Amino acid sequence: MREGEKDPGLYDFRPYRDRTKLEWPGGKKVAVWVSPNLEFYEIDPPANPHRKSWPKPHPDIVGYGHRDYANRVAHWRMAEVMEKHGFKGSVSLSVALCQHHPDVVANANDLGWEFFSHGIYNTRYSYGMDEAQERAIIEDSIRTVRDATGQTIKGWLAPALTHTPRTLDLIAEYGMTYTCDLYHDDQPAPVRVKSGKLVSMPYSIEVNDHYGFFVYNMSPREYAETLMRQYDRLAAEAEARDGPGGTVMCIPLHSYLIAQPHRIGPFEDVLRHIAADGRAWITRSGDIADHFLSSGGYDAVAADAARYAKADA
Protein backbone atom coordinates (compact mmCIF):
# COMPACT_ATOMS: atom_id res chain seq x y z
CA MET A 1 0.00 0.00 0.00
CA ARG A 2 0.96 3.64 -0.31
CA GLU A 3 1.76 4.30 3.31
CA GLY A 4 0.90 7.77 4.54
CA GLU A 5 -1.05 8.76 1.41
CA LYS A 6 -4.72 9.67 1.57
CA ASP A 7 -5.65 6.80 -0.76
CA PRO A 8 -3.79 3.70 0.36
CA GLY A 9 -3.80 2.49 -3.26
CA LEU A 10 -4.95 -1.02 -2.51
CA TYR A 11 -7.09 -1.53 -5.62
CA ASP A 12 -8.41 0.14 -8.77
CA PHE A 13 -11.81 1.70 -9.27
CA ARG A 14 -14.28 -0.55 -11.06
CA PRO A 15 -17.88 0.70 -11.04
CA TYR A 16 -20.77 -1.71 -10.47
CA ARG A 17 -21.92 -1.57 -14.08
CA ASP A 18 -20.50 -2.56 -17.47
CA ARG A 19 -18.48 -5.28 -15.81
CA THR A 20 -17.23 -8.36 -17.54
CA LYS A 21 -19.53 -11.00 -16.12
CA LEU A 22 -18.04 -13.35 -13.57
CA GLU A 23 -19.21 -16.93 -13.75
CA TRP A 24 -19.48 -19.51 -11.01
CA PRO A 25 -19.35 -23.28 -11.44
CA GLY A 26 -22.59 -24.87 -12.64
CA GLY A 27 -24.03 -21.54 -13.65
CA LYS A 28 -24.79 -20.64 -10.03
CA LYS A 29 -25.46 -17.00 -9.27
CA VAL A 30 -24.26 -16.23 -5.76
CA ALA A 31 -21.21 -17.78 -4.16
CA VAL A 32 -22.27 -18.12 -0.54
CA TRP A 33 -19.64 -18.75 2.08
CA VAL A 34 -20.24 -18.99 5.79
CA SER A 35 -17.38 -17.79 7.92
CA PRO A 36 -17.45 -18.79 11.58
CA ASN A 37 -14.82 -17.10 13.70
CA LEU A 38 -13.27 -19.79 15.88
CA GLU A 39 -11.49 -17.67 18.41
CA PHE A 40 -9.65 -17.59 21.68
CA TYR A 41 -9.63 -14.44 23.77
CA GLU A 42 -7.08 -14.39 26.59
CA ILE A 43 -8.33 -13.59 30.09
CA ASP A 44 -5.27 -11.46 30.90
CA PRO A 45 -3.48 -10.53 27.67
CA PRO A 46 -0.43 -8.28 27.55
CA ALA A 47 -1.22 -4.67 26.69
CA ASN A 48 -0.86 -3.33 23.16
CA PRO A 49 -0.21 0.42 23.44
CA HIS A 50 -2.61 1.09 20.54
CA ARG A 51 -5.68 -0.75 21.80
CA LYS A 52 -7.18 -2.08 25.05
CA SER A 53 -8.11 -5.72 24.94
CA TRP A 54 -11.04 -5.59 27.35
CA PRO A 55 -13.08 -2.53 28.30
CA LYS A 56 -12.95 -3.36 32.02
CA PRO A 57 -10.00 -4.25 34.25
CA HIS A 58 -9.05 -7.87 33.70
CA PRO A 59 -10.65 -10.28 34.27
CA ASP A 60 -13.63 -9.08 32.24
CA ILE A 61 -15.44 -12.32 32.93
CA VAL A 62 -18.58 -11.39 31.03
CA GLY A 63 -16.62 -10.62 27.86
CA TYR A 64 -14.33 -13.59 28.35
CA GLY A 65 -17.09 -15.98 29.38
CA HIS A 66 -19.28 -14.92 26.47
CA ARG A 67 -16.48 -15.87 24.04
CA ASP A 68 -15.74 -19.06 25.93
CA TYR A 69 -19.41 -20.02 25.51
CA ALA A 70 -18.42 -20.55 21.86
CA ASN A 71 -15.98 -23.33 22.59
CA ARG A 72 -18.00 -25.04 25.34
CA VAL A 73 -21.50 -24.85 23.90
CA ALA A 74 -22.18 -22.74 20.83
CA HIS A 75 -19.67 -24.04 18.27
CA TRP A 76 -21.18 -27.49 18.52
CA ARG A 77 -24.71 -26.21 18.10
CA MET A 78 -23.78 -23.98 15.14
CA ALA A 79 -21.74 -26.68 13.40
CA GLU A 80 -24.59 -29.16 13.66
CA VAL A 81 -27.06 -26.75 12.08
CA MET A 82 -24.65 -25.83 9.26
CA GLU A 83 -23.92 -29.48 8.50
CA LYS A 84 -27.61 -30.30 8.44
CA HIS A 85 -28.15 -27.81 5.61
CA GLY A 86 -24.94 -28.50 3.70
CA PHE A 87 -22.84 -25.46 4.61
CA LYS A 88 -19.11 -25.94 5.16
CA GLY A 89 -17.37 -23.29 7.21
CA SER A 90 -14.49 -21.11 6.09
CA VAL A 91 -12.95 -20.48 9.45
CA SER A 92 -11.23 -17.32 10.58
CA LEU A 93 -9.13 -19.03 13.21
CA SER A 94 -7.32 -17.70 16.24
CA VAL A 95 -4.59 -20.23 15.60
CA ALA A 96 -3.83 -20.67 19.31
CA LEU A 97 -7.19 -22.43 19.45
CA CYS A 98 -5.27 -25.38 17.95
CA GLN A 99 -3.45 -25.56 21.30
CA HIS A 100 -6.24 -24.52 23.70
CA HIS A 101 -9.18 -26.43 22.25
CA PRO A 102 -7.88 -28.98 19.73
CA ASP A 103 -11.24 -30.77 19.80
CA VAL A 104 -13.02 -27.71 18.35
CA VAL A 105 -10.46 -27.43 15.55
CA ALA A 106 -10.58 -31.17 14.87
CA ASN A 107 -14.36 -31.08 14.70
CA ALA A 108 -14.28 -28.30 12.10
CA ASN A 109 -11.56 -30.05 10.13
CA ASP A 110 -13.48 -33.35 10.15
CA LEU A 111 -16.52 -31.53 8.77
CA GLY A 112 -14.47 -30.38 5.78
CA TRP A 113 -14.19 -26.76 6.85
CA GLU A 114 -11.40 -24.58 5.52
CA PHE A 115 -9.14 -22.60 7.84
CA PHE A 116 -7.54 -19.23 7.30
CA SER A 117 -5.68 -17.20 9.88
CA HIS A 118 -7.26 -14.65 12.19
CA GLY A 119 -3.96 -14.17 14.05
CA ILE A 120 -2.69 -16.04 17.09
CA TYR A 121 -5.25 -14.70 19.55
CA ASN A 122 -8.04 -12.22 19.07
CA THR A 123 -6.50 -10.36 22.01
CA ARG A 124 -3.11 -9.82 20.25
CA TYR A 125 -3.17 -6.95 17.84
CA SER A 126 -0.93 -6.24 14.87
CA TYR A 127 -0.66 -2.54 15.62
CA GLY A 128 2.94 -1.54 16.18
CA MET A 129 4.51 -4.75 14.91
CA ASP A 130 7.73 -4.43 12.97
CA GLU A 131 8.27 -6.53 9.88
CA ALA A 132 10.13 -9.32 11.69
CA GLN A 133 7.35 -9.57 14.27
CA GLU A 134 4.66 -9.65 11.63
CA ARG A 135 6.53 -12.33 9.69
CA ALA A 136 6.75 -14.37 12.90
CA ILE A 137 2.96 -14.20 13.28
CA ILE A 138 2.36 -15.24 9.69
CA GLU A 139 4.87 -18.10 9.87
CA ASP A 140 3.36 -19.23 13.18
CA SER A 141 -0.11 -19.24 11.58
CA ILE A 142 0.98 -21.31 8.59
CA ARG A 143 2.88 -23.80 10.74
CA THR A 144 0.25 -24.12 13.47
CA VAL A 145 -2.69 -24.73 11.14
CA ARG A 146 -0.66 -27.18 9.05
CA ASP A 147 0.42 -29.14 12.14
CA ALA A 148 -3.12 -29.27 13.54
CA THR A 149 -5.13 -29.91 10.38
CA GLY A 150 -2.84 -30.68 7.46
CA GLN A 151 -4.27 -27.64 5.67
CA THR A 152 -2.14 -24.90 4.15
CA ILE A 153 -3.88 -21.63 4.80
CA LYS A 154 -4.75 -19.56 1.75
CA GLY A 155 -6.26 -16.52 3.40
CA TRP A 156 -6.06 -13.95 6.14
CA LEU A 157 -8.39 -11.94 8.33
CA ALA A 158 -6.32 -9.75 10.60
CA PRO A 159 -6.70 -10.45 14.34
CA ALA A 160 -9.50 -8.17 15.61
CA LEU A 161 -9.13 -6.39 12.23
CA THR A 162 -5.79 -4.85 13.23
CA HIS A 163 -3.37 -4.28 10.38
CA THR A 164 -0.01 -2.85 9.53
CA PRO A 165 0.77 -1.17 6.20
CA ARG A 166 2.69 -4.26 5.12
CA THR A 167 0.21 -7.01 6.05
CA LEU A 168 -1.19 -7.56 2.55
CA ASP A 169 2.24 -7.59 0.86
CA LEU A 170 3.51 -10.11 3.38
CA ILE A 171 0.64 -12.58 3.17
CA ALA A 172 0.93 -12.52 -0.64
CA GLU A 173 4.68 -13.11 -0.37
CA TYR A 174 3.98 -16.15 1.83
CA GLY A 175 1.76 -17.58 -0.91
CA MET A 176 -1.68 -16.73 0.41
CA THR A 177 -4.22 -16.00 -2.29
CA TYR A 178 -6.90 -13.97 -0.53
CA THR A 179 -7.55 -11.37 2.14
CA CYS A 180 -10.85 -10.85 3.97
CA ASP A 181 -9.84 -7.42 5.25
CA LEU A 182 -11.18 -5.17 2.46
CA TYR A 183 -14.90 -4.48 2.18
CA HIS A 184 -15.20 -2.49 -1.03
CA ASP A 185 -17.08 -4.86 -3.35
CA ASP A 186 -19.60 -7.68 -3.77
CA GLN A 187 -17.28 -9.48 -6.19
CA PRO A 188 -13.68 -10.62 -5.79
CA ALA A 189 -11.02 -8.28 -7.12
CA PRO A 190 -7.23 -8.04 -7.37
CA VAL A 191 -5.35 -6.30 -4.57
CA ARG A 192 -2.16 -4.39 -5.41
CA VAL A 193 0.68 -6.18 -3.66
CA LYS A 194 4.45 -6.27 -4.18
CA SER A 195 4.54 -9.89 -5.28
CA GLY A 196 2.12 -12.64 -6.23
CA LYS A 197 -1.60 -12.38 -6.88
CA LEU A 198 -3.83 -11.47 -3.96
CA VAL A 199 -7.62 -11.51 -4.17
CA SER A 200 -9.90 -9.38 -2.06
CA MET A 201 -12.57 -11.81 -0.89
CA PRO A 202 -15.91 -10.09 -0.28
CA TYR A 203 -16.58 -10.33 3.44
CA SER A 204 -19.56 -8.28 4.47
CA ILE A 205 -18.74 -6.57 7.73
CA GLU A 206 -22.25 -5.11 7.62
CA VAL A 207 -23.98 -8.48 7.92
CA ASN A 208 -21.51 -9.82 10.45
CA ASP A 209 -23.59 -11.12 13.33
CA HIS A 210 -21.71 -8.84 15.71
CA TYR A 211 -22.77 -5.81 13.67
CA GLY A 212 -26.31 -7.13 13.41
CA PHE A 213 -26.72 -7.64 17.11
CA PHE A 214 -24.44 -5.07 18.73
CA VAL A 215 -24.09 -2.25 16.23
CA TYR A 216 -27.57 -2.27 14.71
CA ASN A 217 -29.25 -3.86 17.74
CA MET A 218 -31.29 -6.24 15.62
CA SER A 219 -33.47 -8.90 17.13
CA PRO A 220 -32.61 -12.44 16.01
CA ARG A 221 -35.51 -12.54 13.56
CA GLU A 222 -34.60 -9.11 12.14
CA TYR A 223 -31.05 -10.34 11.56
CA ALA A 224 -32.30 -13.48 9.84
CA GLU A 225 -34.55 -11.35 7.62
CA THR A 226 -31.55 -9.14 6.81
CA LEU A 227 -29.50 -12.11 5.63
CA MET A 228 -32.33 -13.40 3.45
CA ARG A 229 -32.79 -9.99 1.83
CA GLN A 230 -29.03 -9.73 1.29
CA TYR A 231 -29.06 -13.10 -0.43
CA ASP A 232 -32.15 -12.44 -2.54
CA ARG A 233 -30.75 -9.12 -3.76
CA LEU A 234 -27.33 -10.51 -4.67
CA ALA A 235 -28.96 -13.41 -6.52
CA ALA A 236 -31.24 -11.07 -8.47
CA GLU A 237 -28.34 -8.79 -9.44
CA ALA A 238 -26.28 -11.77 -10.54
CA GLU A 239 -29.14 -12.91 -12.76
CA ALA A 240 -29.81 -9.51 -14.32
CA ARG A 241 -29.04 -9.26 -18.03
CA ASP A 242 -26.89 -6.18 -17.54
CA GLY A 243 -25.61 -7.33 -14.18
CA PRO A 244 -22.10 -8.12 -13.00
CA GLY A 245 -22.49 -11.88 -13.22
CA GLY A 246 -21.65 -13.99 -10.21
CA THR A 247 -21.78 -12.21 -6.86
CA VAL A 248 -20.46 -13.23 -3.47
CA MET A 249 -22.25 -13.34 -0.14
CA CYS A 250 -20.31 -13.92 3.01
CA ILE A 251 -22.02 -14.65 6.30
CA PRO A 252 -19.47 -13.88 9.03
CA LEU A 253 -20.43 -15.45 12.33
CA HIS A 254 -19.44 -15.89 15.94
CA SER A 255 -21.02 -18.97 17.44
CA TYR A 256 -21.28 -17.27 20.85
CA LEU A 257 -23.69 -14.85 19.18
CA ILE A 258 -25.51 -16.73 16.43
CA ALA A 259 -25.79 -20.02 18.31
CA GLN A 260 -27.45 -18.61 21.39
CA PRO A 261 -30.66 -20.52 21.94
CA HIS A 262 -32.78 -17.48 21.04
CA ARG A 263 -30.95 -16.90 17.73
CA ILE A 264 -30.07 -20.26 16.21
CA GLY A 265 -33.65 -21.09 15.18
CA PRO A 266 -34.12 -17.95 13.07
CA PHE A 267 -30.62 -18.48 11.63
CA GLU A 268 -31.50 -22.01 10.62
CA ASP A 269 -34.35 -20.48 8.59
CA VAL A 270 -31.72 -18.50 6.64
CA LEU A 271 -29.69 -21.58 5.77
CA ARG A 272 -32.85 -23.41 4.77
CA HIS A 273 -33.88 -20.49 2.53
CA ILE A 274 -30.52 -20.29 0.75
CA ALA A 275 -30.11 -24.04 0.36
CA ALA A 276 -33.61 -24.40 -1.11
CA ASP A 277 -33.24 -21.50 -3.55
CA GLY A 278 -31.04 -23.31 -6.05
CA ARG A 279 -29.10 -20.27 -7.27
CA ALA A 280 -26.41 -20.45 -4.60
CA TRP A 281 -22.97 -21.92 -5.03
CA ILE A 282 -22.58 -22.96 -1.39
CA THR A 283 -18.85 -23.06 -1.01
CA ARG A 284 -15.73 -22.02 0.88
CA SER A 285 -13.63 -18.88 0.55
CA GLY A 286 -10.56 -20.70 -0.74
CA ASP A 287 -12.62 -22.40 -3.45
CA ILE A 288 -13.93 -19.01 -4.58
CA ALA A 289 -10.38 -17.64 -4.74
CA ASP A 290 -9.13 -20.72 -6.61
CA HIS A 291 -11.93 -20.49 -9.15
CA PHE A 292 -11.49 -16.74 -9.58
CA LEU A 293 -7.77 -17.14 -10.23
CA SER A 294 -7.97 -20.19 -12.49
CA SER A 295 -11.02 -19.33 -14.61
CA GLY A 296 -9.81 -15.97 -15.88
CA GLY A 297 -11.84 -13.93 -13.42
CA TYR A 298 -8.82 -12.21 -11.91
CA ASP A 299 -7.57 -11.13 -15.34
CA ALA A 300 -11.03 -10.05 -16.49
CA VAL A 301 -11.49 -7.83 -13.44
CA ALA A 302 -8.01 -6.37 -13.89
CA ALA A 303 -8.86 -5.59 -17.54
CA ASP A 304 -12.13 -3.91 -16.50
CA ALA A 305 -10.25 -1.77 -14.02
CA ALA A 306 -7.61 -0.87 -16.61
CA ARG A 307 -10.37 0.25 -18.96
CA TYR A 308 -11.59 2.74 -16.35
CA ALA A 309 -8.10 3.83 -15.41
CA LYS A 310 -7.67 4.83 -19.08
CA ALA A 311 -11.07 6.50 -19.23
CA ASP A 312 -10.22 8.55 -16.14
CA ALA A 313 -6.78 9.53 -17.41
Place this chain on the structure above:
Amino acid sequence: MSLDSAYLEYPKRHEGMDHGLYTPSPMPSRKPVAWPGGKPVAVTLLVNLEWFPITPEDKPFRAPGHMVTPYPDFRHYTAREYGTRVGFYRLLDAFAKAGVTATIAVNSAIAERYPSIIADILGAGHEIIAHATDMNATIASTLDEDAERAIITQARDTLAQVMGKAPRGWQSIARSQSFDTPRLLVEAGFDYMCDWVNDDLPWVATTDAGTITSVPFNHELSDRQMIAVQQHSMDSVAVQIEDALDWLKAEAAQYGAGRVLPFTLTPYITGLPYRMDAFEALLGRMASDEATWFASAGQLVDAWKPQAV
Protein backbone atom coordinates in the same frame (compact mmCIF):
# COMPACT_ATOMS: atom_id res chain seq x y z
CA MET B 1 9.04 2.07 17.98
CA SER B 2 7.96 -1.50 17.50
CA LEU B 3 6.12 -3.62 20.00
CA ASP B 4 7.96 -5.01 22.99
CA SER B 5 9.07 -8.51 22.02
CA ALA B 6 7.27 -9.86 25.10
CA TYR B 7 4.06 -9.23 23.17
CA LEU B 8 4.95 -12.23 21.00
CA GLU B 9 5.47 -14.58 23.93
CA TYR B 10 2.68 -16.95 24.88
CA PRO B 11 3.37 -18.61 28.23
CA LYS B 12 -0.23 -19.83 28.54
CA ARG B 13 -0.57 -21.20 25.01
CA HIS B 14 -1.29 -24.82 25.84
CA GLU B 15 -4.22 -27.22 25.95
CA GLY B 16 -7.02 -25.98 28.19
CA MET B 17 -7.88 -22.57 29.56
CA ASP B 18 -5.43 -19.75 30.26
CA HIS B 19 -6.41 -19.82 33.97
CA GLY B 20 -7.01 -22.46 36.61
CA LEU B 21 -10.65 -21.86 37.48
CA TYR B 22 -12.15 -24.57 35.27
CA THR B 23 -11.37 -26.96 32.44
CA PRO B 24 -12.84 -27.11 28.93
CA SER B 25 -16.02 -29.12 28.59
CA PRO B 26 -17.50 -29.33 25.12
CA MET B 27 -21.26 -29.80 25.40
CA PRO B 28 -21.41 -33.00 23.29
CA SER B 29 -19.01 -34.74 25.70
CA ARG B 30 -21.16 -34.16 28.79
CA LYS B 31 -23.17 -36.76 30.61
CA PRO B 32 -26.86 -35.91 30.03
CA VAL B 33 -28.65 -34.39 33.02
CA ALA B 34 -32.32 -34.80 33.96
CA TRP B 35 -34.51 -32.35 35.84
CA PRO B 36 -37.18 -33.28 38.40
CA GLY B 37 -40.37 -34.66 36.93
CA GLY B 38 -38.61 -35.35 33.63
CA LYS B 39 -38.98 -31.72 32.56
CA PRO B 40 -36.57 -30.93 29.71
CA VAL B 41 -35.97 -27.22 30.35
CA ALA B 42 -35.19 -25.57 33.69
CA VAL B 43 -36.22 -21.92 33.52
CA THR B 44 -34.28 -19.80 36.01
CA LEU B 45 -35.81 -16.38 36.51
CA LEU B 46 -33.42 -14.02 38.23
CA VAL B 47 -34.35 -10.55 39.45
CA ASN B 48 -31.79 -7.88 40.32
CA LEU B 49 -33.13 -5.96 43.31
CA GLU B 50 -30.79 -3.03 43.71
CA TRP B 51 -30.29 0.17 45.65
CA PHE B 52 -28.45 2.92 43.80
CA PRO B 53 -27.06 5.63 46.13
CA ILE B 54 -27.53 9.05 44.59
CA THR B 55 -23.78 9.50 45.13
CA PRO B 56 -22.30 7.13 42.54
CA GLU B 57 -18.78 5.77 42.89
CA ASP B 58 -16.65 5.39 39.79
CA LYS B 59 -14.14 3.06 41.38
CA PRO B 60 -13.54 0.43 40.32
CA PHE B 61 -16.28 1.28 37.82
CA ARG B 62 -19.75 2.82 37.78
CA ALA B 63 -22.44 0.14 37.86
CA PRO B 64 -24.74 -0.22 34.85
CA GLY B 65 -28.03 1.52 35.59
CA HIS B 66 -26.36 3.95 37.97
CA MET B 67 -26.75 7.74 38.10
CA VAL B 68 -26.25 9.67 34.88
CA THR B 69 -26.66 13.41 35.41
CA PRO B 70 -24.65 15.72 37.68
CA TYR B 71 -25.53 15.51 41.37
CA PRO B 72 -28.28 15.32 42.47
CA ASP B 73 -29.68 12.99 39.80
CA PHE B 74 -33.28 12.77 41.03
CA ARG B 75 -34.39 11.35 37.70
CA HIS B 76 -32.43 8.10 37.91
CA TYR B 77 -32.45 7.80 41.71
CA THR B 78 -36.23 7.89 41.89
CA ALA B 79 -36.80 5.84 38.74
CA ARG B 80 -34.72 3.02 40.29
CA GLU B 81 -36.70 3.42 43.54
CA TYR B 82 -39.88 3.10 41.50
CA GLY B 83 -38.57 -0.29 40.45
CA THR B 84 -38.21 -1.37 44.07
CA ARG B 85 -41.45 0.14 45.41
CA VAL B 86 -43.78 -0.60 42.50
CA GLY B 87 -42.22 -2.56 39.67
CA PHE B 88 -40.89 -5.32 41.90
CA TYR B 89 -44.35 -5.89 43.41
CA ARG B 90 -45.75 -6.21 39.91
CA LEU B 91 -43.13 -8.90 39.26
CA LEU B 92 -43.98 -10.72 42.52
CA ASP B 93 -47.65 -10.69 41.56
CA ALA B 94 -46.83 -11.95 38.06
CA PHE B 95 -44.77 -14.81 39.52
CA ALA B 96 -47.64 -15.71 41.86
CA LYS B 97 -50.18 -15.58 39.05
CA ALA B 98 -48.07 -17.91 36.91
CA GLY B 99 -47.21 -20.08 39.93
CA VAL B 100 -43.46 -19.91 39.34
CA THR B 101 -40.39 -19.69 41.57
CA ALA B 102 -37.68 -17.08 41.02
CA THR B 103 -34.29 -16.11 42.39
CA ILE B 104 -33.91 -12.58 43.70
CA ALA B 105 -30.36 -11.16 43.80
CA VAL B 106 -30.58 -8.53 46.51
CA ASN B 107 -28.25 -5.72 47.51
CA SER B 108 -27.95 -5.97 51.28
CA ALA B 109 -28.82 -2.27 51.50
CA ILE B 110 -32.33 -3.28 50.42
CA ALA B 111 -32.60 -5.56 53.46
CA GLU B 112 -31.34 -2.82 55.75
CA ARG B 113 -33.57 -0.13 54.33
CA TYR B 114 -36.73 -2.09 53.51
CA PRO B 115 -36.75 -5.32 55.59
CA SER B 116 -40.41 -5.97 54.77
CA ILE B 117 -39.53 -6.66 51.17
CA ILE B 118 -37.30 -9.54 52.29
CA ALA B 119 -40.23 -11.04 54.19
CA ASP B 120 -42.44 -10.58 51.13
CA ILE B 121 -39.95 -12.45 48.92
CA LEU B 122 -39.43 -15.32 51.32
CA GLY B 123 -43.12 -15.51 52.10
CA ALA B 124 -43.84 -16.01 48.42
CA GLY B 125 -41.37 -18.92 48.30
CA HIS B 126 -38.64 -17.31 46.24
CA GLU B 127 -34.91 -17.62 46.87
CA ILE B 128 -32.68 -14.71 47.87
CA ILE B 129 -29.05 -14.61 46.83
CA ALA B 130 -26.50 -11.95 47.78
CA HIS B 131 -25.81 -9.17 45.28
CA ALA B 132 -23.12 -7.03 46.97
CA THR B 133 -24.01 -4.30 49.46
CA ASP B 134 -25.30 -1.52 47.23
CA MET B 135 -24.70 -0.38 43.66
CA ASN B 136 -21.49 1.39 44.62
CA ALA B 137 -19.93 -1.92 45.67
CA THR B 138 -18.57 -2.99 42.32
CA ILE B 139 -15.77 -5.54 42.20
CA ALA B 140 -12.81 -5.72 39.83
CA SER B 141 -9.20 -6.82 40.04
CA THR B 142 -8.23 -3.25 40.91
CA LEU B 143 -10.02 -3.60 44.27
CA ASP B 144 -7.80 -4.83 47.08
CA GLU B 145 -8.59 -8.20 48.57
CA ASP B 146 -9.66 -6.96 51.99
CA ALA B 147 -12.07 -4.46 50.48
CA GLU B 148 -13.59 -7.15 48.30
CA ARG B 149 -13.85 -9.56 51.24
CA ALA B 150 -15.61 -6.85 53.24
CA ILE B 151 -18.23 -6.39 50.51
CA ILE B 152 -18.88 -10.12 50.33
CA THR B 153 -19.11 -10.74 54.07
CA GLN B 154 -21.11 -7.59 54.81
CA ALA B 155 -23.63 -8.50 52.12
CA ARG B 156 -23.85 -12.05 53.46
CA ASP B 157 -24.16 -11.06 57.12
CA THR B 158 -26.71 -8.31 56.61
CA LEU B 159 -28.92 -10.52 54.48
CA ALA B 160 -28.51 -13.42 56.91
CA GLN B 161 -29.67 -11.27 59.79
CA VAL B 162 -32.84 -10.16 58.00
CA MET B 163 -33.52 -13.50 56.29
CA GLY B 164 -32.83 -15.64 59.35
CA LYS B 165 -30.23 -17.71 57.50
CA ALA B 166 -27.32 -17.01 55.19
CA PRO B 167 -27.89 -16.85 51.44
CA ARG B 168 -26.32 -19.77 49.54
CA GLY B 169 -25.75 -17.94 46.26
CA TRP B 170 -23.94 -14.85 45.03
CA GLN B 171 -24.20 -12.55 42.07
CA SER B 172 -21.75 -9.69 41.46
CA ILE B 173 -22.79 -6.29 40.20
CA ALA B 174 -22.45 -6.30 36.40
CA ARG B 175 -21.22 -9.91 36.80
CA SER B 176 -17.80 -8.40 37.37
CA GLN B 177 -15.33 -10.42 39.40
CA SER B 178 -11.68 -10.10 40.37
CA PHE B 179 -9.25 -12.99 40.05
CA ASP B 180 -9.91 -13.60 43.79
CA THR B 181 -13.73 -13.55 43.79
CA PRO B 182 -14.47 -17.28 43.45
CA ARG B 183 -12.03 -18.11 46.26
CA LEU B 184 -13.40 -15.37 48.52
CA LEU B 185 -16.93 -16.65 47.88
CA VAL B 186 -15.88 -20.17 48.91
CA GLU B 187 -14.22 -18.77 52.04
CA ALA B 188 -17.43 -16.89 52.85
CA GLY B 189 -19.44 -20.09 52.63
CA PHE B 190 -21.24 -19.57 49.32
CA ASP B 191 -22.30 -22.67 47.36
CA TYR B 192 -22.78 -21.07 43.97
CA MET B 193 -22.19 -17.94 41.94
CA CYS B 194 -24.35 -16.59 39.11
CA ASP B 195 -21.79 -14.49 37.21
CA TRP B 196 -20.31 -16.62 34.47
CA VAL B 197 -21.94 -16.54 31.03
CA ASN B 198 -19.90 -19.30 29.40
CA ASP B 199 -22.34 -22.19 29.58
CA ASP B 200 -25.93 -23.40 29.35
CA LEU B 201 -25.43 -25.78 32.30
CA PRO B 202 -23.85 -25.47 35.75
CA TRP B 203 -20.17 -26.31 36.20
CA VAL B 204 -17.76 -26.50 39.11
CA ALA B 205 -15.05 -23.91 39.65
CA THR B 206 -11.91 -24.84 41.56
CA THR B 207 -10.19 -22.38 43.88
CA ASP B 208 -7.42 -22.65 46.48
CA ALA B 209 -10.11 -22.68 49.16
CA GLY B 210 -12.33 -25.34 47.58
CA THR B 211 -14.98 -25.53 44.90
CA ILE B 212 -18.02 -23.47 44.00
CA THR B 213 -20.73 -24.12 41.42
CA SER B 214 -21.33 -21.71 38.58
CA VAL B 215 -25.04 -21.34 37.85
CA PRO B 216 -25.58 -20.46 34.17
CA PHE B 217 -26.33 -16.84 33.57
CA ASN B 218 -27.06 -15.51 30.08
CA HIS B 219 -26.45 -11.79 29.97
CA GLU B 220 -28.08 -11.58 26.54
CA LEU B 221 -31.31 -13.07 27.87
CA SER B 222 -31.95 -10.19 30.22
CA ASP B 223 -34.28 -7.24 30.07
CA ARG B 224 -31.39 -4.85 30.67
CA GLN B 225 -29.56 -6.18 27.61
CA MET B 226 -32.55 -6.62 25.32
CA ILE B 227 -34.63 -3.60 26.31
CA ALA B 228 -32.28 -1.02 27.85
CA VAL B 229 -29.21 -1.74 25.68
CA GLN B 230 -30.60 -3.20 22.44
CA GLN B 231 -33.79 -1.15 22.64
CA HIS B 232 -36.10 -4.04 21.82
CA SER B 233 -39.73 -4.05 22.90
CA MET B 234 -41.15 -6.44 25.49
CA ASP B 235 -43.04 -8.07 22.61
CA SER B 236 -39.71 -8.75 20.89
CA VAL B 237 -38.26 -10.04 24.16
CA ALA B 238 -41.16 -12.46 24.42
CA VAL B 239 -40.48 -13.78 20.91
CA GLN B 240 -36.79 -14.22 21.70
CA ILE B 241 -37.38 -16.02 24.98
CA GLU B 242 -39.91 -18.34 23.35
CA ASP B 243 -37.59 -19.01 20.42
CA ALA B 244 -34.93 -19.95 22.98
CA LEU B 245 -37.36 -22.19 24.82
CA ASP B 246 -38.42 -23.92 21.61
CA TRP B 247 -34.83 -24.55 20.60
CA LEU B 248 -33.81 -25.89 24.01
CA LYS B 249 -36.85 -28.18 24.12
CA ALA B 250 -35.87 -29.62 20.74
CA GLU B 251 -32.25 -30.02 21.82
CA ALA B 252 -33.31 -31.70 25.06
CA ALA B 253 -35.44 -34.14 23.08
CA GLN B 254 -32.65 -34.81 20.57
CA TYR B 255 -29.99 -35.51 23.19
CA GLY B 256 -32.16 -36.79 26.03
CA ALA B 257 -30.54 -34.14 28.21
CA GLY B 258 -31.91 -31.33 30.34
CA ARG B 259 -31.17 -27.73 29.43
CA VAL B 260 -31.33 -24.40 31.28
CA LEU B 261 -33.00 -21.20 30.12
CA PRO B 262 -31.90 -18.23 32.26
CA PHE B 263 -33.96 -15.03 32.07
CA THR B 264 -32.91 -11.99 34.10
CA LEU B 265 -35.31 -9.22 35.07
CA THR B 266 -34.89 -5.73 36.44
CA PRO B 267 -37.78 -4.17 38.37
CA TYR B 268 -37.30 -0.67 36.95
CA ILE B 269 -37.27 -2.07 33.39
CA THR B 270 -39.80 -4.89 33.12
CA GLY B 271 -41.93 -3.63 36.01
CA LEU B 272 -43.32 -0.68 34.05
CA PRO B 273 -47.06 -0.66 33.38
CA TYR B 274 -46.76 -0.78 29.61
CA ARG B 275 -44.49 -3.82 29.64
CA MET B 276 -46.31 -5.94 32.21
CA ASP B 277 -49.10 -7.31 30.03
CA ALA B 278 -46.67 -8.75 27.52
CA PHE B 279 -44.46 -10.07 30.32
CA GLU B 280 -47.35 -11.71 32.19
CA ALA B 281 -48.63 -13.28 29.00
CA LEU B 282 -45.15 -14.64 28.23
CA LEU B 283 -44.78 -16.04 31.74
CA GLY B 284 -48.23 -17.59 31.56
CA ARG B 285 -47.44 -19.37 28.29
CA MET B 286 -44.11 -20.63 29.60
CA ALA B 287 -45.56 -21.79 32.90
CA SER B 288 -48.32 -23.72 31.18
CA ASP B 289 -45.81 -25.44 28.88
CA GLU B 290 -45.31 -28.99 30.14
CA ALA B 291 -41.63 -28.82 29.20
CA THR B 292 -40.68 -26.20 31.76
CA TRP B 293 -39.45 -26.52 35.31
CA PHE B 294 -39.18 -23.10 36.98
CA ALA B 295 -36.29 -23.50 39.37
CA SER B 296 -34.53 -21.18 41.75
CA ALA B 297 -30.73 -21.17 41.57
CA GLY B 298 -30.55 -23.36 44.67
CA GLN B 299 -33.09 -25.84 43.32
CA LEU B 300 -31.14 -26.06 40.09
CA VAL B 301 -27.86 -26.71 41.88
CA ASP B 302 -29.47 -29.30 44.14
CA ALA B 303 -30.86 -31.16 41.13
CA TRP B 304 -27.68 -30.89 39.09
CA LYS B 305 -24.92 -31.63 41.59
CA PRO B 306 -25.68 -35.28 42.37
CA GLN B 307 -25.78 -36.04 38.63
CA ALA B 308 -22.60 -34.18 37.78
CA VAL B 309 -20.21 -35.67 40.28
